[in-house]
Amino acid sequence: MIPRPWAVSTERNRAIPMGETMSNAVTSFYDTPFPARFRGVWSWLFTLDHKRIALLYLGAATFWFIIAVVLGFLVRMELMTPGRTIMGAETYNAAFTLHGVIMIFLFVIPAMPAIFGNFLLPIQIGTDDVFFPKLNLLSWYLYMLGGALAIVSLFADGPPDTGWTFYVPFSVSTQTNVGLTLTAAFILGLSSMLTGLNFITTVHRMRVPGMGWLQIPLFTWSLYATAWVQLLATPVLSITLLLVVFERVFGTGLFDPARGGDPVLYQHLFWMYSHPAVYIMILPGMGVISEIIPVFSRKSIFGYKAIVGSSIGIATAGSLVWAHHMFTSGMSDVAVFVFSFLTFIVAVPSAIKVFSWVSTMYKGSILMTPPLFFALCFIYLFSVGGLTGLVLGAAGPNIQVHDTHFVVAHFHFVMFGGTGFSFFAGLHFWWPKMFGRMYHFKRAYLSAILIVTGFMLHYVPMFILGLQGMPRRYYDYLEQFAPGNFFAGLGALIMVPGLFLMVINLMVSLKQPVDAPADPWGGTTLEWSVPSPPPLHNFIERPRPGKYPYDFSRVRTP
Amino acid sequence: MDPHIQSYKKLGGVLGVLLVLTAVTVGVSRLDLGSLSLGVAMVIAGTKSALVLLFFMHLKYESWLIRGSFLMTIGVLALFIGFMFWDVGFR
Numbered sequence: 343m344i345p346r347p348w349a350v351s352t353e354r355n356r357a358i359p360m361g362e363t364m365s366n367a368v369t370s371f372y373d374t375p376f377p378a379r380f381r382g383v384w385s386w387l388f389t390l391d392h393k394r395i396a397l398l399y400l401g402a403a404t405f406w407f408i409i410a411v412v413l414g415f416l417v418r419m420e421l422m423t424p425g426r427t428i429m430g431a432e433t434y435n436a437a438f439t440l441h442g443v444i445m446i447f448l449f450v451i452p453a454m455p456a457i458f459g460n461f462l463l464p465i466q467i468g469t470d471d472v473f474f475p476k477l478n479l480l481s482w483y484l485y486m487l488g489g490a491l492a493i494v495s496l497f498a499d500g501p502p503d504t505g506w507t508f509y510v511p512f513s514v515s516t517q518t519n520v521g522l523t524l525t526a527a528f529i530l531g532l533s534s535m536l537t538g539l540n541f542i543t544t545v546h547r548m549r550v551p552g553m554g555w556l557q558i559p560l561f562t563w564s565l566y567a568t569a570w571v572q573l574l575a576t577p578v579l580s581i582t583l584l585l586v587v588f589e590r591v592f593g594t595g596l597f598d599p600a601r602g603g604d605p606v607l608y609q610h611l612f613w614m615y616s617h618p619a620v621y622i623m624i625l626p627g628m629g630v631i632s633e634i635i636p637v638f639s640r641k642s643i644f645g646y647k648a649i650v651g652s653s654i655g656i657a658t659a660g661s662l663v664w665a666h667h668m669f670t671s672g673m674s675d676v677a678v679f680v681f682s683f684l685t686f687i688v689a690v691p692s693a694i695k696v697f698s699w700v701s702t703m704y705k706g707s708i709l710m711t712p713p714l715f716f717a718l719c720f721i722y723l724f725s726v727g728g729l730t731g732l733v734l735g736a737a738g739p740n741i742q743v744h745d746t747h748f749v750v751a752h753f754h755f756v757m758f759g760g761t762g763f764s765f766f767a768g769l770h771f772w773w774p775k776m777f778g779r780m781y782h783f784k785r786a787y788l789s790a791i792l793i794v795t796g797f798m799l800h801y802v803p804m805f806i807l808g809l810q811g812m813p814r815r816y817y818d819y820l821e822q823f824a825p826g827n828f829f830a831g832l833g834a835l836i837m838v839p840g841l842f843l844m845v846i847n848l849m850v851s852l853k854q855p856v857d858a859p860a861d862p863w864g865g866t867t868l869e870w871s872v873p874s875p876p877p878l879h880n881f882i883e884r885p886r887p888g889k890y891p892y893d894f895s896r897v898r899t900p
Numbered sequence: 901m902d903p904h905i906q907s908y909k910k911l912g913g914v915l916g917v918l919l920v921l922t923a924v925t926v927g928v929s930r931l932d933l934g935s936l937s938l939g940v941a942m943v944i945a946g947t948k949s950a951l952v953l954l955f956f957m958h959l960k961y962e963s964w965l966i967r968g969s970f971l972m973t974i975g976v977l978a979l980f981i982g983f984m985f986w987d988v989g990f991r
Contacts, residue, residue, distance in 0.1 A: 546965065574976050610984050661976065662983060674990035681986070 370778065370856075374878040390475035391878060396461035397776070398482050403457060404845070406448040406489065413441040415838050418800070420817075422831030424824055431817040435503035436518075438815060440496070442506030443523060447530045448489050450761055451619060454626035455537055455572070456485070458768050459565045461776060463541060465869040465876060466559045468550025468885040473543040481536040488530035495522035505815060507616070510597040510608040514589045521590055524583040531576045531583075531615075534622075538572030541565055550868075553887040559867040560649055560891075564629025567653040571618045571625070575661060579615030582608065606671050613664035621660035623757060624724075625653060627764030628695055631717050634771050635699045637865045638714040639706025642892040645698040652691035659688045669740045678737050685735030692728050696721060711863065712786035716767035719794045723759025727752055730805065745815075747826075748808025751801045759797060766790070766844065773848060774858035778875045781851035789844035796837025803829040864897045904961055914955045921948050 371393050375385035386394055417438050420427045429437065460478065464471055472478050495502060499519040504512055513520050545566045549558070558566075586608070588594050595601030597608045636643040643649065665673060665681040699721055708714070730752040733739050743749065774780050803826040808814075812823045819827065861870040868885050869876075925944050933940060954960040959967060 542969075574973060578980065606987070610987065614980055662979060665983075665987065673987040676990035677987035680983075 368873050368877045370875040371878045392460050392471050396457050399456040403453045410445040413437050418831050418834040421827045434817045436501035439502050450623045465880050466562045468868050469548040470879040472540045474540050481533045484533035488526045491526035495519045510605050528580050528583045531580045534572050535576045538569035541569040560632035561629035563650050564625045564653050567657040568625045571622050571657050575615045575618035582611040609668050613667045617664040618661045623761045627761045630764045630768040634713050634717040635702050636892050637863050638709045639703045641706035644701035652694040655691035670744045682737040713767045713771035715790050720763040727755030746808035747804040747812050750814045751804035754801050774862050775874045778856035778858050779851045779854045780858050785847040789840045792840025796833045800833025
């Protein structure tokens with residue numbers, strides 16, 4: 343028999359009241375195609391079931407994630423020693439561009455809303471699907487089309503070499519295949535907007551009767567705030583990318599000072615989307631952590647309303663700070679001052695969340711599990727990432743560290759240490775719900791330890807390199823930067839095997855029989871009241887949401 | 901009657917007002933109002949889109965939440981454009 347440590351460690355912690363009344367004997371959505379006339383692979387490709395669409399996204403996003411990890415790994419290996427190590431300079435430019443474009447547009451932005459959001463949002467608010475199921479499927483196809491175009495751009499006329507920001511004038515003048523990559527990003531943006539629109543409508547129109555705004559679980563709240571940013575900021579990017587295509591094809595001169603244009607205008611437009619986009623990336627991750635921490639602390643979340651408010655606060659304030667990416671671009675000093683000030687305001691709601699998570703654990707009855715372990719790593723890594731963001735947001739120090747490895751390290755602490763770890767945490771948290779199977783705990787811990795150890799060794803040297811003045815994106819560097827780059831490479835050699843171990847561990851669990859209980863962790867939100875995996879319409883009888891989503895008074899503790 | 905289902909009379913009336921305003925737009929464009937011409941054209945266009953949103957798109961009968969959501973999107977657009985002037989206006 344396969345050892346199943348969770349059976350021992352969690353059986354006694356199961357929530358009794360809701361999960362127990364429903365058996366797993368109910369036919370799951372895996373065995374109930376929707377629409378019913380489709381069978382086999384067609385039942386997936388034409389599905390209107392939000393859970394299947396979520397899994398379609400999971401498959402595609404995992405594929406892209408692995409590609410982008412390998413690309414990033416190769417970039418780091420190239421930089422491990424001075425001079426040419428494994429690739430030439432042009433390949434290097436293409437590799438870091440594709441690492442960024444794939445990671446951001448094909449994994450980090452869509453992953454959390456499209457996978458966990460699609461699967462869980464309708465269940466958390468007690469309904470059977472999203473408001474527009476067909477639009478939901480269309481979003482997936484747009485996502486796949488965007489991804490396919492990104493691949494094609496690799497092989498026609500050479501891969502793009504602009505970095506993921508596509509700054510003009512270089513992106514207008516370079517001979518590589520930027521146009522196709524921009525089109526891909528445009529289509530991916532459309533997919534993101536449609537998902538956002540779907541979630542907003544679903545939250546407004548489809549909550550189970552009895553669930554008011556302040557009974558919505560925090561993950562759904564974070565998705566709701568994110569959806570607004572997706573809906574309002576993404577069009578700006580789409581327009582901007584189109585303008586660059588226009589500029590390349592017709593030479594309109596919008597960004598060309600010689601013809602009355604303004605290259606800084608491009609940066610404004612780009613960051614008007616791309617800064618809110620980092621909140622599209624991090625907000626759902628914060629929502630995941632807000633679900634995990636109370637469950638494994640066996641304690642109601644500290645400051646529910648403050649966390650809801652801070653989600654909205656981050657979405658609002660985060661949309662107004664874009665120009666802090668442009669302090670050295672030659673924009674006006676007044677703008678530097680204003681945007682620096684606004685940047686510091688965003689730190690407040692982020693800190694409220696961190697404070698609330700830590701306070702939730704205080705005097706809780708903490709049960710260590712892989713999801714909680716990842717969540718704790720998140721809190722630490724995100725805090726470092728957030729605080730170093732203030733170094734960058736301050737107008738003075740920014741001049742020193744602008745476009746250095748400090749920025750790279752900060753960004754990866756937030757996006758990988760933050761979003762990445764919360765994604766891993768959510769994956770381990772909801773895996774039994776999505777697939778009805780539990781994974782091997784020890785291997786999960788081992789992978790988490792490898793990832794976080796490698797992570798620190800990987801990115802901390804980059805902070806130091808950045809402060810020493812090593813620019814980002816450079817193919818080669820001075821001798822004094824060699825030790826830092828070597829250690830960073832060493833970190834990658836520890837981290838990447840950890841990532842693969844995690845993926846393999848989860849994959850291997852799929853060979854086991856479907857036997858995870860409805861509520862393996864003792865959660866209180868509605869997804870834990872339905873069988874694992876859930877039936878097609880999620881709920882067998884109409885759910886009765888509690889007055890408060892995080893009431894653990896009926897959860898038995900060991 | 902469900903407030904979402906409006907009478908033909910009312911919808912026809914709104915259509916009539918829209919047509920009149922269109923005629924006004926054309927008429928005003930032939931007058932020389934100097935710097936005011938842009939403002940006047942925008943006010944007429946704004947009134948027309950407000951009528952479409954309120955009656956044809958049912959915003960008048962929606963809750964404060966939906967109405968607020970819509971107004972917020974306009975506000976965000978204004979902020980995005982407005983905040984750029986911190987740079988452009990002081991360079």
